[in-house]
Amino acid sequence: MKEKEQGLLIVLSGPSGVGKGTVCAALRKRDIPFVYSVSATTRPPREGEVDGVNYFFTTKEKFEEMIKRDELLEWAQYVNHYYGTPRRYVEEQLSAGRDVLLEIEVQGALQVKKKFPHGIFIFLMPPSLKELEHRIVSRGTESRDVIQNRMVMAREELEMMKYYDYVVVNDKVELACDRIEAIILAEHCKRERMMKHYITALEEEK
Template structure:
């Protein structure tokens, strides 16, 4: 098995069930992934712990990290920045732990530029009609919003070529098992383990 952990990126169109699948993966007994700790510029709330709940930084510090390319991906929400610090992810991977990210398609593009050896998994609906049914089934969006979501979903599906694998989310348990099999097989790829054997040969 590889000394270095894997960066696993799960994304897909809105309504496909990314959060549900990720939650099911982390609730399973054989899960051994590290969920990435985010960084934020919002104030620390009572009971929150630095490095456990978030990495808390000033707006100036966060923007400096953006400028120097030290954020794996980021976004601004309600006046505060939220994002994934690159150094934390790299240190966790170097420690031999797998890091799991569930992010949007646009964020995945940012990640691929900085960690090209990650495992990029695109979660797909069985078909577009099923995706529309799921979005409608939420009961939270007006018809024009649903049509806009479907338009964006089509654009996101066209970006599937950026990914390594496409997993159909027909049933959540099935999708979870497919993702686990992908991750297991990725650990045994020759390009991930060969460095260890080359070092062993040099030490003989």
């Protein structure tokens, strides 16, 4: 019986406000066969966000229970809120041969890299720190103190870029999506994956 090819784990992260959610929403409208993993968070939903679609919104107490039960692939505390990825769903999808896209914070991405070193790690970068601050301010959802905290954190997170496989500048959403789609296609065409597939196929023809 032919072994099911393992799906790709694609991890997209970057500073808060860089546009991860916007880019992922645009990617989902394209004809790319991947499963979008929904993260859990304790932060309140922003206008237009839907529970179970954008995030699983939960309480701090319930999230901490998930940590204790080791039910999260990764988790991080960011600006007084928890964020994390349910482990079981991701592992089931990869085993079924489906690509999984994780949109997570930088702290969480580095945790995932330790557990899935063969994942595809993409750092979404703003055109400039000035533009990043403008995007955060434009949301109109955070106080000046929170915005300042996010900018301090963003500078620290930019230093983590060295741990990623690819860097994509989010200057325009459609261009960023084009670059990410090209990365996914290139990863599927890597020699290591193609050799395994075709050697198995040739063996079956003997």
